[in-house]
Amino acid sequence: METNAFRSKSRARLAKAGVDIPATLxxxxxxxxxxxxxxxxxIACLNAVAAVAHAFDKNKALAWIxxxxxxxxxxxxxxxxxxxxxxxxxxxxxxxxxxxxxxxLVGVVPNFDFWRGCDQRFVTMLPDLRTAESSSNFxxxxxxxxxxxxxxxxxxxxxxHWALRDxxxxxxxxxxxxxxxVVVERRRALEWAVGNxxxxxxxxxx
Numbered sequence: 001m002e003t004n005a006f007r008s009k010s011r012a013r014l015a016k017a018g019v020d021i022p023a024t025l026x027x028x029x030x031x032x033x034x035x036x037x038x039x040x041x042x043i044a045c046l047n048a049v050a051a052v053a054h055a056f057d058k059n060k061a062l063a064w065i066x067x068x069x070x071x072x073x074x075x076x077x078x079x080x081x082x083x084x085x086x087x088x089x090x091x092x093x094x095x096x097x098x099x100x101x102x103x104x105l106v107g108v109v110p111n112f113d114f115w116r117g118c119d120q121r122f123v124t125m126l127p128d129l130r131t132a133e134s135s136s137n138f139x140x141x142x143x144x145x146x147x148x149x150x151x152x153x154x155x156x157x158x159x160x161h162w163a164l165r166d167x168x169x170x171x172x173x174x175x176x177x178x179x180x181x182v183v184v185e186r187r188r189a190l191e192w193a194v195g196n197x198x199x200x201x202x203x204x205x206x
Contacts, residue, residue, distance in 0.1 A: 003030070018176060019175045028155050028158065031151065040138070050092060058083070096122070187204060
């Protein structure tokens, strides 16, 4: 993969939004996308956790995860949250943006734009936890996008995150139209999908 092409595309997209990045900003390395099943398991876990963060019954969510056979895919923090409610609810709520990014990566979400939050209809694209709907239909619809598409968004997420931190250091407002947690959570998800780190150990250095 030609990472220079990713950066050129990112620069063009950022320029339209009035965002400039330094030429010295590192480019992403070659990468490989995780197996589709692993990505779908992560989406399922995030679905259950986000639902509970938005007041869904935690016992029903945990039962659904167990029935799906993916208990081992939960992080320790997620398991504690579903089991006892431990943890920061707001942190789990915003991870819906990471789930949106992964749903785009597997082709369930057609369009991806860092300048917009996830669609309010997103919940209708996911298995219905209220009826304990199986994830089988959702998984059947999934088809991982090509690495060029994915690499472009990984690089753009990195550049936008750098711009957010640069603005914060300078005491300036974020780039126009950008919501910080949207960029951070989507970047976390994309970096996880193309790396080897555990979900809660993804590096978000800029």
